[in-house]
Amino acid sequence: MSPLEEHYRFVLRLLPAAYRQEWEDDMVAAFLDSMDTGDPETTAYLTDYGRPSLSEVASIVSLAVRLRLGGADAPPRSYAWGQAVRLATLMAMLAHAVMVTASIAVTLWLSGKIAWLPAPALEWPLSLPSNIWHTAWSLAGYAWLPAYVALVLGHRRVAQAVALLAIVPPAITTAVEQAAGDVPLSVSPWAMRFIDVVLLLAMAAFHHGAPPVPRRPWLLALPIGIFLVPVPLFTIQATRPALRLLDWPGLFCAVVTVTMVVHLVGRVSSRSSRTLPWSLALTLLAVTALALRTATLPDYSNQAQRTTLATIASVEVIAVLAVGVPLAVLAIRALRRLPPIPAVARRPTTPT
Template sequence: MSRLEERYRLLLRLLPAAYRQEWEDDMVAAFLESMDTGDPETTAYLADYGRPSLSEAASIVALAVRLRLRADTSPRSRVWGHAVRLATLMLLLTHAVMVTGSIAVTLWYAGKLAWLPAPAPELTFSTPASIWSTTWHLAGYAWLPAYLALVLGYRRVAQAVALIAIVPPAITVAMAQAVGDVPLTVSPWAMRLVDVALLLAMAAFPHGAAPVSRRPWLLALPTGIFLVALPLFSLQAVEPALRLLDWPGLLCTAVAVAMAVHLTARATGRSTRTLPWSLAFTLLAATALVLRAATLPDFLDQAERTTLTTIAFVQVIAVLAVGVPLAVSALRALRNVPSAPAATPKPTTPS
């Protein structure tokens, strides 16, 4: 067995055992055939030093997510699948709400909304200096159609549109940091990794059908814009202290508040079938904490690093204070869900 085959078989271990037992050899044979260049020396070199491409790895990860969380597996897998879909929708909704609200704020900064008070001079909008800056700003708005496509059941369309929101900002940040226009920081890359994880999590959605009721999720978008995004941006514009709340901080705050509301609803008995929601909030809390921890080193070179670090620790404590009890309760409830798999379904065609 070549080193290349060993690496590919190791990657295939992400797939469920039953699926791997039936399809692994065929998938390995197809992969090795695709790596055959026709040149014996090149093929021999790839056999020793080659690795599965990023696109191949992403395909296997997406297939693993789709197989492990689909509805015809064990009851416990179905609960986790529902939780992953809820967490994905909530995080994607957050993206859509924030970028849509930012359109109005951008128009305000540019002086296009004459009926509003003029923004502070330091907030005056300036035209992006390069085509990449313009692309970065426009690409971010792709989260809105991605969210709508996913809610309406067009998972592949949502994934394709989400790529538009991920790739241009990543290229922009890489170019800006490479030429020294902006300092080398962790924050933009940590956020891009979260976005990539969000993209992969979309594989848990069944193709061609919405996994949850469409009406509440469609109504959540304008509700979030008017009740969260616009007031938040307005407060940050007029209150300098609130500008210290960055994206990881906003995520921590939003998750902590949402978990508190969820726990309150559970305690008052007004919510039923809450286990998937509890697990979804637990996943979001873990994501927020990882993102917050990964971006802390960027505060070291800031003039207000003491204040920023203090605010960050308060955010972490708030998420832990609400998230730990919720996670413990959810995991205890999960133990009562049968883990025995259902009848083994006929595998789908391997990708």
């Protein structure tokens, strides 16, 4: 086996084992034929020192995503995982859209535009951007709202491009501020940016073979989510300073825990085949919430209320585990009852 073939077969490991067993030799043969330049010396050099091109690797990655996160025509297990990733992505995007939309109301409150709310305390200052550039830079975070709408409407590439606008500016701002010493070094902003990057990559599950997103319920979820979570939260925090100890990772843990409890209650009266993707999706979100909560714990070491904050964080982790572990066990059992990916599968066309 030549080094070039070894490299290509290594990349093919991204594909499911059953699919490789059926199509790997044909794909390797087609790839090696495509590398034949007609010049024996050049072909021999590529065989010994060449590697698969980035476009070829990208096509295999795309194929692996379509096979492992399948659409309506995929085997049951692949379809369940595909729906789980799509549901988890939609819920995470919805959370972003809800929070950035509600932050507009918070900005109006801090600037005194909402007269019926109590005046903000002194520790809630409003820092306005100094120029047009800083204004546009600050507004980049609001891109999560059109990104969510684009994803629901079926424009996945548009959603990814817009979401990228919401990720890059905060990352650059954090890097510049921490490098200049304007803000203390902390893990939290980088942990959240990492989650955002994972969310951006997860949008690949909305490929052409994936079933369309039900538009009406997911669009209605946006205003409902705003009135159920951020509006009451900010209103209560405006009058009860003690509740300001609940940060974003803590709120994420609380919302995920409540959602899992509601799902477990409804799961008893529903068919497992319909609830399995939701169970897997909530399990993925629970793992994400635990990872985010754990990664941000070191930032409490320099806080004046570090003992209280650590205690609250411990309670949040215990709550997620107490509900998430039983849900994960039920989801895994239901997943194992589904038939696996068949050994013979139709080979999608990929560029070479």
